[in-house]
Each structure stands twice: as structure tokens, then as C-alpha cells.
Amino acid sequence: MTTAVEAAERSLLWSHDVLGLAAVADSAGAVRLGAAGQDWNTLLPLVEVTVTGHGRTWSGERFIDTAVGGRLAHRSHETVRDGDGQRTTFRLADPVTGLGAVITLRTRPGAGFLRSQVRLVNEGGAPLRLESVSSLALGGIGDAVGALDGLTLHWADNDWLAECRWRHSPFRDHIVSLNRPAHGHEGRGCFERYSQGSWSTGRHLPMAGLTDRAGRAWLWQIESSAGWRYETGEREGAAYVALFGPDDAHHQWHRTLAPGEEFTTVPAVLVAARAGGLDAAFGELTAYRRRIRRVHPDHTALPVIYNDYMNTLMGDPTTDKLLPLVEAAGAAGAEVFVVDAGWYDDDGQGWWDAVGAWDASGRRFPGGIQRVLDAIRSHGMTPGLWLEPEVVGVRSPLARTLPPEAFFRRGGVRVSEHGRHHLDLRHPAARAHLDRVVDRLVDDWGVGYLKLDYNVNIGPGTENGAESAGAGLLGHHRAHLDWLGSLLDRHPGLVLENCASGGLRMDYAQLAVVQLQSTSDQQDPLRCPPIAAASATAATPEQAAVWACPQPDFGPDEIAFALTGALTARVQLSGFLDRMSPEQFDLVRSAVSVHKALRAEIPRSLPFWPLGLPAWEDTWIASGLRGRAATWLALWRRAPAADAGAGAARPRERYGADDGTRAVPLSHLRGVPLRPTVLHPAASDATLAWDAAAGRLTVTLPRPGTAVLLHLAAEPPAGGDER
Numbered sequence: 001m002t003t004a005v006e007a008a009e010r011s012l013l014w015s016h017d018v019l020g021l022a023a024v025a026d027s028a029g030a031v032r033l034g035a036a037g038q039d040w041n042t043l044l045p046l047v048e049v050t051v052t053g054h055g056r057t058w059s060g061e062r063f064i065d066t067a068v069g070g071r072l073a074h075r076s077h078e079t080v081r082d083g084d085g086q087r088t089t090f091r092l093a094d095p096v097t098g099l100g101a102v103i104t105l106r107t108r109p110g111a112g113f114l115r116s117q118v119r120l121v122n123e124g125g126a127p128l129r130l131e132s133v134s135s136l137a138l139g140g141i142g143d144a145v146g147a148l149d150g151l152t153l154h155w156a157d158n159d160w161l162a163e164c165r166w167r168h169s170p171f172r173d174h175i176v177s178l179n180r181p182a183h184g185h186e187g188r189g190c191f192e193r194y195s196q197g198s199w200s201t202g203r204h205l206p207m208a209g210l211t212d213r214a215g216r217a218w219l220w221q222i223e224s225s226a227g228w229r230y231e232t233g234e235r236e237g238a239a240y241v242a243l244f245g246p247d248d249a250h251h252q253w254h255r256t257l258a259p260g261e262e263f264t265t266v267p268a269v270l271v272a273a274r275a276g277g278l279d280a281a282f283g284e285l286t287a288y289r290r291r292i293r294r295v296h297p298d299h300t301a302l303p304v305i306y307n308d309y310m311n312t313l314m315g316d317p318t319t320d321k322l323l324p325l326v327e328a329a330g331a332a333g334a335e336v337f338v339v340d341a342g343w344y345d346d347d348g349q350g351w352w353d354a355v356g357a358w359d360a361s362g363r364r365f366p367g368g369i370q371r372v373l374d375a376i377r378s379h380g381m382t383p384g385l386w387l388e389p390e391v392v393g394v395r396s397p398l399a400r401t402l403p404p405e406a407f408f409r410r411g412g413v414r415v416s417e418h419g420r421h422h423l424d425l426r427h428p429a430a431r432a433h434l435d436r437v438v439d440r441l442v443d444d445w446g447v448g449y450l451k452l453d454y455n456v457n458i459g460p461g462t463e464n465g466a467e468s469a470g471a472g473l474l475g476h477h478r479a480h481l482d483w484l485g486s487l488l489d490r491h492p493g494l495v496l497e498n499c500a501s502g503g504l505r506m507d508y509a510q511l512a513v514v515q516l517q518s519t520s521d522q523q524d525p526l527r528c529p530p531i532a533a534a535s536a537t538a539a540t541p542e543q544a545a546v547w548a549c550p551q552p553d554f555g556p557d558e559i560a561f562a563l564t565g566a567l568t569a570r571v572q573l574s575g576f577l578d579r580m581s582p583e584q585f586d587l588v589r590s591a592v593s594v595h596k597a598l599r600a601e602i603p604r605s606l607p608f609w610p611l612g613l614p615a616w617e618d619t620w621i622a623s624g625l626r627g628r629a630a631t632w633l634a635l636w637r638r639a640p641a642a643d644a645g646a647g648a649a650r651p652r653e654r655y656g657a658d659d660g661t662r663a664v665p666l667s668h669l670r671g672v673p674l675r676p677t678v679l680h681p682a683a684s685d686a687t688l689a690w691d692a693a694a695g696r697l698t699v700t701l702p703r704p705g706t707a708v709l710l711h712l713a714a715e716p717p718a719g720g721d722e723r
Contacts, residue, residue, distance in 0.1 A: 009027040010024050010040065011025050013025050013031065013074075013077055013090075014079065014090075014105070015036055016114060018110065018111065018274075019107075019113075019114055019270070020035055020036050020274070021033065021035060021036060021138065022034070022035075022036035022037075023077075024043065025074050026040070028073065029073035029074040030072070030074070031046050031072070031090060032044055032046070032139070033046050033138045033139075034139040034240070035140030035141055038140030039236060039238075041235070041236040042139045042140040042237065042238040042240070043138070043140050044064060044069075044137040044235070044240055045066075046072070046090055046103045047069055047072065047092070047133065047137065048063060048064050048069040048134040048137050049068040049099065049120065049130065049132070049133050049134070050063065050066050050068070050131040050132040050133075051068050051128050051130060051131065052128075052129035052131055052254070054066075054067045054096070054097060055067060058185065058186060058188070059188070060187070060188025061188060061189050061190055062188065062190045062231060063132050063229075063231060063242060063244060064134075064137065064231075064235075064240065064242050066132075068094050068096075069134075071094045072092040072093065072101055073093060074090070074091075074092055075091040075092060075093055076090075076091045077089060077091065082106060084108060085108040085109075086107055086109060087104060087106050088104070089105075090102070097124055098122065098124020098125065098128075099121070099122060099123070099124065099128055100123045101120055101121075102118070102119040102121070103116065103117075103118050104117050104118075104119070108291075111287070112271050112272050112281075112284040113269055113270070113271045113284055113285070113287075114136070114269065114271075115267055115269045115288075116135055116136035116243075116267070116269070116270075117135060117264060117266075117267045118133060118134070118135055118265045119262055119263070119264045119265075120133060120257065120262060120263050121257075121260075121261075121262040122257035122258065122259050122261055122262070123259075126259070127257065127259070129256045129257075130256070131247060131254050132244055132248065133244065133245070133263070133265050134242050134243060134244050135222065135244060135245060135266055135267060136241075136243045136268040136269075137240070137242040137243070138241055138270070139235050139239070139240035141210060141218060142238050148171055148172065148177075148237070148238070149170075150212050150213040151170070151210050151212055152169070152170055152171060152210065152211045152212075153168060153169060153173075153174060153209075153232070154166060154167070154208060154209040154210070154211065154219075154613075155167055155168075155193055155204065155208040155209075156207065156208070156534075157204055158201045158203060158204050158205050158503065158504070159203070160202075160502060160504060160521065161502065161520060161521055161522045162520075162527075162616065163502060163520045163522075163535075164519070164530075164531055164535060164537055165534070165615075165616050166534060166537065166613040166614075166615075167615075168613075171239065174191040175187070175189075175190070175191060175233050186234065187233065187234060190233035191231065191232050191233060192230065192231040192232075193208065193229070194228065194229035194230075194251075195224075195227050195228050195229070195250075195251070196251075197457040197458065197460060198226070198422075198454075198456075198457050198458045198505075199500055199501075200505050200507045200509075200510075201503060201504055201505060201506045201507060201538075202457055202505075205506065205538055206221060206222040206228045206507050207219065207220060207221040207538075208220060208232070209278060210239060211277050214275075215275045215277050215280075216272070216273065216275065216277075217276070217277050218241070218270060219270070219271045219272070219281040220243055220268065220270045220271075221268065221269050221285065221508060222244070222245070222266060222267075222507075223266055223267045223268065223269070223507060223509045224246070224477075224507060224509055225480070225481070225505060225507055225509040225510055226245070226246055226253075226473045226477045227246025227250065227251030227253055227470055227473065227474065228245055228246065228266065228507075229247060229250055229251075230242065230243045231244075243268035243270075245266035248470070251460060251461075251473075252460040252461065252468055252470040253461075253468055253470025253471055253474065254468045254470070254471065255467075256466075269285075269288060271288060278609075278613070279608040279609060282536070282537060282606075282607060282608075283608070283626075286536070286540055286541075286606050286607060289508060289512075290540055292512050293508075293511065293512045293543075294485070294488065294512060294513050296488070296495075297493070298495045299515065299542055299543070299603055300542075300600075300603050302602060302603070303335035304335050304336070304571045304573060304596070305334065305337075305338060305384070305449075305570065305571065305572050305573065306325070306329035306332070306336065306338065306577075307451070307573070307574050308322065308325055308337075308340050308574065309340035309386075310521070310523060310547050310549050310572075310575075311523050311549045311574060312549070312576060313325075313342070315340065315341040315342040315351075316342055317339050317340070317343050317364060318364045319367075319371060319372055322339065323372065323375055324578035325576070325577065326375045326379055326381075327379060328578040328580075328585075329379070329381065329573065330376075330379030330380055331379075331585075332577055332588050332589050333589055333593060333596065334381055334592070335381055335382065336382045336448075337376045337379075337381045337383060337384060338384035338449060339369075339372065339384065340386040340451065341386045341453070342361075343361060343365070343385060344357070344359060344361055345357060345359050345360070345362075346361055346364075349395070352419055353395050353396075353420065354393040354395045355393045355396060356391070356393055356396030356398035357396060357397065357398060358441070370445070373446060377446070382448040382449055383447050384447060384448065384449030384451060384495075385441060385445075385451070386451045386453060387451065387452055388454065388455060389423075389434050389437070390422060390423050390425070390454060390480065391420040391422055391423070391454075391455075391456060392407070392421045392423060393419060393421075394416055395419075398433065402423075402429055402433065403427070403429055405427055406423060406424060406427040406429045406430040407421050407422060407424060407430075407462075408421070408422040408423075408424055408461070408472070408476075409462055409464070410460075410461075410469055411463070415458055415459065417457070418455070418456050420455075420456050422456070422458045422462070424462055424464070424472070424479075425476055425480050425483050426475055426476060426479045431479070431483055434483065435486075438450070438487055438491075442491050448493060449495045449497070450494065450496055451499055451518070452484075452497060452498060452499060452514070453518075454499065454500035454501070457504075458473075460473065461476070462476065477509065481509060481510070481513055484496060484514060485513055495516070496513075496516070497514065497545060498510045498511065498516065498517045498518065499517075499518035500518075502518055502520040502522070503517065503519050503520055503531075503538065506539065511539055511540075511543055515543065516544075517538070517539040517543050517545060518545050519531060519535040519539070519544050519545060519547075519569075522547070523549070525549070526639075528546075528565055529614070529636040529638065529707070530614040530618065530621060531546075532546045532564075532565025532569070532623070533565065533609065533613075533614045533621050533623035533636075534614055536569070536607035536623065537613065540603075541568060541602050541605065541625060542570065542603045543570065544569040544570055545569070545570040545572040546565050546566040547566065548562055548566040548571055548572065548573050548574070549562055549573075549575045550562045550563060550575045550577075550584070550587070550588055551575050551576060552575075552576055552579040552581070556583075556584075556587060556681065556683070557703065557705055557706050559584060559587045559681075560591070560681035560684075560706065561636070561706060561707045562575075563591040563680070564634050564680060564708070564709055565634065565636075566595070567591060567594060567595045567634065567679075567680060568602065568623070568625050568632050568634055568709070569602070571592065573588075573592070587681060590680070590682045591680050594709065598632060601627045601630070601632075602625065604627060604628065605626055605627040605628075605632075607624070607625060607626075608623075608624050608625075609622065609623055610622050610624060610633070610665055610666055611662075611664065618638070619638050619639075619640055619704075620635070620637055620638075620662045621635070621636045621638070622634065622664055629713065630711060630712060630713035631668075631669060631711075631713070632709065632710065632711055632712070633697075633709070633710040633712060634708075634709050634710075635662075635708050635710065636706075636707040637658075637660070637662075637701040637705070637706055637707070639704035639705055640658050660700055660701055660702050660703070660704075661699065662698070662699050662701075663697070663699075664696065664698070664699060665695060665696055666695050666697055666712070669692075669695055669712060670693070671692055671693070671695070672692060673714060674713065675690075675713070675714070676690050676710055676711070676712050677710065677711040677712075677713075678709070678710060679711050681708070684708055685702055686699060686701050686702075686708045687699070687700040688700075688710070697712070
């Protein structure tokens with residue numbers, strides 16, 4: 001414990017009232033960060049750095065307690081205005097190695113976020129080999145005796161077709177109590193999650209959080225398309241959080257700094273809410289994400305997208321197949337039509353391992369693809385194309401004509417994965433090739449939307465000379481982000497969708513630049529609701545592209561069910577609309593009209609989950625948008641496990657027997673005399689009952705496999721049906 005004398009020798013350098021954080025220095029110049037008012041020993045150094053030859057002072061699985069981090073001493077600090085925000089810069093130095101550290105903290109007065117980035121400079125006379133560097137590290141979470149017993153840990157697993165699967169468990173399930181006073185040391189373990197290879201979200205989302213029983217919440221995000229890792233654990237009776245980019249142990253990343261050289265970490269952010277739990281913290285994170293991303297008109301226009309892939313052409317487009325879909329999509333209200341995979345040159349062996357030149361297939365489009373693109377424009381839509389720019393098929397002529405240095409290599413051998421080589425966009429030939437491709441598609445073909453996919457995990461990265469594979473991956477991804485920005489500089493109206501086999505590279509390094517994120521490739525409508533409902537945890541609602549794939553063999557309930565998840569996000573419509581009956585088509589067109597009527601509110605609204613973040617097998621799922629004057633709530637009722645058909649999702653019921661009625665708590669509307677309205681589907685037998693005093697909406701959906709979108713306001717919207 002800290003004595004009164006020791007406390008008196010420490011000085012407050014910086015604080016953040018909303019987050020409840022403070023940076024404190026001791027008499028020797030060490031600076032630590034954490035919860036304001038907490039004991040010095042619970043806090044962490046401003047940056048934790050593992051340098052070869054200068055490891056940790058307490059060995060284990062944790063990347064804190066580093067020798068260099070503990071030695072870094074205060075040189076100076078300053079706080080200045082940064083637009084409408086605030087930037088605080090700390091300058092520290094290690095007297096042993098000569099390593100200098102510049103820690104930049106960004107926030108905004110009154111906002112509940114803190115963004116941190118670290119720049120290291122070798123000011124000594126000998127090379128220094130970095131093995132890990134924190135972007136943000138802080139301690140002191142939990143300020144009461146036994147507070148760790150009341151903490152809940154939240155994290156998100158991610159996988160192909162199963163994105164945004166949030167899980168939670170008591171903090172003590174992972175960080176057990178060890179009786180620290182009896183042993184004289186902290187534990188050696190922690191709870192950690194990290195990326196593997198070039199799919200930044202192939203295993204987990206780069207974010208997690210803690211909540212306590214008082215409704216406080218801390219949520220963090222690492223902004224890296226290359227490697228990342230976070231850890232949380234116990235330090236002197238409080239919780240700590242440390243956020244990292246790539247490291248040597250997990251990502252084959254190390255970086256040698258010669259004297260005078262420097263390295264800058266990936267950014268990381270912490271948001272906090274003093275009340276309201278995860279919903280309030282995600283509201284802060286949503287506002288932060290809107291703040292940091294590149295400004296683009298798509299974020300407010302929110303055009304409806306039709307894409308020919310999902311459950312439709314599946315990579316086999318031709319002129320004859322596309323023209324009826326173009327006409328139907330335009331009639332349904334789509335404003336962008338995307339020709340997905342397969343439009344380019346191929347041969348009898350297929351296109352998968354021959355991509356790279358991105359020329360239209362003469363076999364698929366006799367007379368040229370312009371006929372299709374012109375038809376899209378004639379129906380009032382913007383033409384879009386699918387592209388996988390970072391790969392070149394092993395059978396592509398580009399694999400032989402581009403220089404070897406333009407590709408990922410390890411051990412001097414060009415890397416190959418699933419029939420593809422990987423471009424290194426730091427090489428001028430690779431970048432020039434892609435510039436020519438995109439400029440041709442946009443300037444010559446009139447394409448206004450590009451879906452940029454990424455379907456291979458290329459492994460730890462590329463070794464360019466003496467660099468480590470992980471350093472090569474980080475270097476490529478930084479060049480990739482710069483290239484994306486340059487496209488938008490040259491073509492300001494171009495819209496870029498980020499995709500990686502759905503949501504396998506769903507991070508805010510990417511999403512701060514591009515306009516949309518493909519949230520999944522899931523094709524089973526019964527398995528889509530938990531992904532759609534949780535998509536706003538990974539991207540702002542106006543950036544989350546959610547598939548809506550109604551089919552001509554669907555009944556009215558199934559069509560409504562398939563469309564519901566997209567209506568409060570970005571509608572990515574698909575399906576054989578041209579084969580539908582007039583009655584079926586009217587259901588689709590009506591849903592699109594509902595979305596268009598509310599979409600202006602989406603970029604101004606914050607997401608919430610009144611039944612909690614959905615579990616993969618939940619029967620009832622709810623997600624909402626909380627606007628300034630109204631609330632929109634999507635509700636799904638899936639079949640209980642005993643009723644699920646072969647191949648269908650097998651949801652479990654968290655709330656007891658499912659009798660078709662669910663009470664949905666809406667605490668932010670308690671006391672408001674609402675008239676709840678069903679917006680979608682146009683004909684619904686749902687019944688709604690609002691208890692204003694309790695802040696509770698009781699919803700009855702008589703049949704499983706149904707879904708509704710509700711509008712909650714003091715007065716129903718024009719044309720709405722009160723039930």
C-alpha cells in the first residue's frame with residue numbers, strides 16, 4: 001500500500017473527469033496511468049515496452065511489468081487544443097537504453113473516450129530490438145473492497161459466417177483470487193485475446209470490456225488491420241487493461257531501431273460510461289467512431305445496395321442473368337447495383353486462381369460489360385463491382401510480370417495461399433498496377449462503388465530484407481490504408497465497401513477510411529439475426545452492411561424475417577427479386593420504403609440491446625436505435641430448439657418457456673406515454689402493450705420465425721399501424 005509520505009511525493013500531471021482517469025508522476029519521474037484516486041501500485045506505466053535484453057521484471061504471460069516501461073522517466077508534457085478536441089503529449093526517456101517515448105492522448109472535453117498512440121525513438125548509440133509496445137495501458141479499475149468479484153468481462157468471438165458473437169463471464173472466472181499478500185507477488189497470468197495472421201478479426205473482434213454491478217462500463221478497441229493483442233488482469237487488487245499492436249510472441253513482429261530511428265504504434269481507444277452499462281459504453285464508442293473516420297457523403301446518404309452474390313448468382317454473373325435482376329432491383333428501390341465476384345476474365349479452369357488483371361470476361365458479357373453497367377444507370381442506380389485488389393492468382397499473367405519484390409515473401413520464397421499470391425503495397429509496381437485498375441473502372445467504366453474483398457489469410461506477413469514477417473504485414477497494411485485514402489482523394493464520390501469473407505477484417509483501421517463494412521457471408525436466414533443485431537458493436541450502424549436476401553420460395557413471414565435486420569443498418573439486398581410474385585415483391589418494396597423513411601436518423605442515433613447482446617442460439621433477439629425524438633426496435637422470434645428443423649439454427653431460450661410473448665425493458669423511455677407502432681412488415685399480427693411506469697414493452701409474436709421493426713415515439717408516424 002502507498003504510505004502518506006509516498007502519496008505526498010506524487011504529482012498529478014493529467015486527468016479526465018468523464019473517464020475518471022489520471023496520470024501521476026512520482027519523485028523519480030515515473031509516470032503511471034489509471035483510475036483517479038487509486039493506489040499508485042495499481043496503476044501502470046504510460047507505456048510498456050519489451051526490448052530484447054530488457055524484458056520484464058516479473059515473468060509470465062503478461063506483457064506488463066516491463067523493465068523499460070518501469071524506467072521511463074518524465075521529461076515534459078503539454079496539453080493543447082486539437083480542433084474541437086484536446087491533445088496531451090507526454091515525453092519520457094529511459095536512461096539505460098536511451099529509448100525516448102512520446103505518448104499522445106486525444107480526447108474531447110465532455111466526451112467519454114481516450115485515444116492513445118505511442119512513438120518510440122532510439123536516442124542512444126546502439127540498436128534496440130523492440131518485441132512489444134503497448135498503445136494504451138492503465139490500471140486501478142474497481143475502487144472498492146471486493147470490486148473485482150463484481151466485475152464482468154465481455155469479449156467477442158468472430159469467425160466466418162459467425163461474426164460478432166459476444167460472450168461474458170465473471171472476471172473471477174478467468175482471473176482467480178490468489179491471496180496476493182501471502183505470496184508477495186502478483187499472478188503470472190491474464191485474460192488475453194489476439195489476432196492471428198492477416199485476418200484481423202478472423203478469431204475475435206479487437207475489442208472487449210468490463211462492467212460492474214453499479215452499471216459502470218469500460219470498453220476498449222485496438223485499431224489495427226495487422227496484429228493486435230489485449231490483456232486484462234489483476235494488479236494489487238484492481239483490474240488493469242493493456243492494449244497492443246503486433247508483438248513477437250504472437251505475430252512474429254519485432255522491429256530493430258538503429259540510432260535515430262523511430263516506430264509508432266497502432267492507435268487504441270478506451271471509452272467509459274459511469275452508468276448505463278454496455279449500452280452506454282457502446283454509445284460512446286459509436287460517437288467516437290463517427291468522429292475519427294474520413295468524412296464522406298455516403299455516411300449520410302445511405303443508398304440502398306443490391307448485390308447479386310448472396311443466395312443468388314454466387315459468383316456466376318452473365319449479361320442474361322444480370323439484366324432481369326437489374327430491372328427488379330431498380331423497381332424495388334435499390335440505388336446501387338453491385339456485380340459481385342466472377343465478372344472478370346476466366347477460362348475453363350475457373351477464375352479463383354487467375355484473378356489480377358481485372359478485365360471483364362468476354363464469355364460472360366458478349367459485346368462487353370458496358371451493356372450491364374449502362375442498364376444499371378438507366379434504372380437509376382450507381383454501378384458497382386467486386387474487386388479483391390491485394391491478391392494475384394497463381395495462374396494470372398501478373399504473377400509473372402510484376403517484380404518478385406511486389407509480392408509477400410518469407411524465407412526468400414513467394415507466399416502462396418489458396419491459389420493466390422499477395423501484393424505488398426509498399427512496392428511502387430504493385431500500387432501502380434492497382435491505381436491503373438481502379439482509375440479504369442471509375443473513369444472509363446463509370447463505376448461508383450467498389451466492394452473490396454479479402455479471402456485469404458496470408459499468415460504472419462512478409463519478410464522484406466531483414467524485417468520480421470509481422471513488421472512486413474504492418475507495413476503493408478499501413479500502405480494499404482494510404483492507398484485506399486488516395487483512391488478517395490482522386491475519386492471523392494467513390495464508395496468503398498470493406499469485406500474479408502464477410503467480417504474477417506472488421507476493424508477501425510479499415511473503417512476509419514472506407515465507408516461500409518460487410519458484416520457476414522452467412523446465408524441461412526435463421527442464423528443471420530444474432531449477427532445483424534450485434535453488427536453495431538463492430539461498426540457504426542450506417543457503416544454496417546447487412547444482407548437482406550428474400551427469395552421467391554419464401555412465405556410472407558420468411559420475407560419479413562430476412563429483411564428486418566438490415567432496416568436499421570445498411571441494406572444490402574439480394575435474392576431473385578425478378579422471380580417473385582407481385583405480392584412478394586410488394587413486401588420487399590415496402591421494407592425498402594420503410595428503411596428510406598428512417599435512414600436519415602440512423603447516423604444520428606445510438607445502438608442499444610434491451611435483451612442484452614445476443615447469444616448465437618437465442619430464441620428472442622432485440623436490437624434498437626435510440627434517436628433524439630424516437631426509438632426504433634427490431635425484434636426476432638426464432639423457433640425453440642425442439643422445433644428447429646433439420647439444418648436450421650437451434651436457438652436456446654434464455655428467459656424460460658417461450659409462449660410467444662416477451663417483455664422488453666426500455667429504461668430510457670420510462671415515464672414516456674408512447675404509442676408503439678409496427679413499421680415492418682406492413683401486415684403483422686404482432687401485439688404491443690406499453691407500461692410507461694415500468695418502462696416495459698410487452699410484445700407478442702404469435703409464430704416462431706417472425707420479426708418486426710417497431711417505432712416508439714409519443715405519436716405514431718404518418719401511415720403507421722398502431723396495434
